[in-house]
Amino acid sequence: MPLIHRRIGLLFAGFVGLLAFAGFKASWLGTVKATTLKHAATTQQVSEITVPARRGAILDRHDVELAVSEPADDVAVTPYLVKDVPRAAKVLAPLLGADENDVLRKLARRDTGFVYLARQLPAQSGAAIAKLAIPGVQLIPTNRRMYPRNQLASQLLGRVGIDGHGLAGLEYSRDAVLRGHDGTRRLTKDALQQPIAVQDTVPAEAGKNLRLTIDAAIQSKVEAVLGAVGQVYRPKGATAIVMDPRDGEVLAMANWPRIDANDPSGAPDYARQNRAVGFNYEPGSTFKPFTVAGALGDHVVQPDTKFELGDTIQVADRTIHNNNNEPGGIFTTEQILAQSNNVGTITIGLKLGAKRFSRWVNRFGFGRPTGIDLPGEERGQVLARSKYSGSSMGNLPIGQGISVTPIQMADEYAAIANGGMLRPPRVVGAVGGVPTQTPPGKRIMSARTASDLRAMLEGVFAPGGTASEVSIPGYDLAGKTGTANKVDPRTGQYSTFNYVASFVGFAPARHPQLLCAVMVDEPQGAIYGGVVAAPAFGQIMAFALPYLRIPPH
Known part of the structure; x- marks a missing residue:
């Protein structure tokens, strides 16, 4: 009996000790650890x-x-809370637009407490998932970016990443005003992590709208024309810009190949680039009006100044020929420009002299960004006067040895069209309903020089001009063709196979209201600007001029 009593006593003492410990623990949890x-x-x-x-x-x-x-939803899951994994995968897969086995693998994971099942799911699908009330599955509200016109202006618009930040184009450069300010929402959940109460503590502030200067109808036409150029000449790429030369507003900025802004992942990197601002190329003959402009500005020549020219010209160790080995003869300045005569343009450049030529190139703004409100603008390249060689004046006046971008050439020709004022082009017309200001211009040539150039550039469309086959009934046109050899990166020499064909022009010729620049990179089957690019200019302007109700003549 004493042994039994001792055992009972020990059990009782142990029970009392456990009870005391439990009481102490409860008291400690209720006071010290309560918070x-x-x-x-x-x-x-x-x-x-x-x-x-x-x-x-x-x-x-x-x-x-x-x-x-x-509105859209990110769909996430806490895998260990999902009770019937196979059934959940079966019902979720079609709503997620995913393979059932892929969903099953994510739901079956036990190495993490959070897995995304889908990002930026349409709100309608998210609502259907919410009705299922599957334990552990949660919806995180977000937005998804959509481009209703699909391919239209896709390189200009750019794209937005999965985190909602702009990655390219206007989406990138204007991200701060487009994005707005995020808000905060408080969720009360049950034991299975299902929301039972929702409260907005800090409301989200929507981003501001951008109204562009772009006209969707003109943009669509330009892209269609470039598409036809792409089919016929199979170039590496093509770009066209339409703008109002009076104020620098860009009405269209198109690139070929086109890409679908809603699904750009399959497009090669070069196709995503906005070549209008990011592609450097040698302008070739489209640069010649600026050689003539410098000579006119310094009163070295007049439009009717006559030159006796050969079919070649020697500059230091370099012999330069006319295009297609055209013969020499007596040419006026106007004829030299209209017929894109290499020998004549170099002769004018030599008459101007290297020092003054270099000064005019800098005054015109070549080698500097235009300041357009877009990311990724290249500045082009201009040879410093100190680096001129003996033969430099045999290639620079005809647009070789200098590089430009399509937007630069459009902007420079706008100065010719508007009377001599160079101003930054722009694509954003208003931010949040507030109009943007027209940038101030800088005079780069006299009104008289600009007027003389406009008259001379009409000759490009006259019989014997390099774009004589292009016409628009009722409208006088002015512009310039360009055909430039590309430099072969393997040899460092000019290629005899790869060219850039271009055209820049405006209308009406004497009182311009619309300008168009077309650049085609490495066309196949034909290489000349008058054959490849000028007809595209004609088609674009034939649509845009009456569309904008610009009267003939």
């Missing part, structure tokens, strides 16, 4: 999530939607 435990419990039940701001829309000048944001 910490309360916070942990609240955190499990209440969480704050970021509510992305609705990204501002991008519109054309007539409020046609080019880029918009619509």
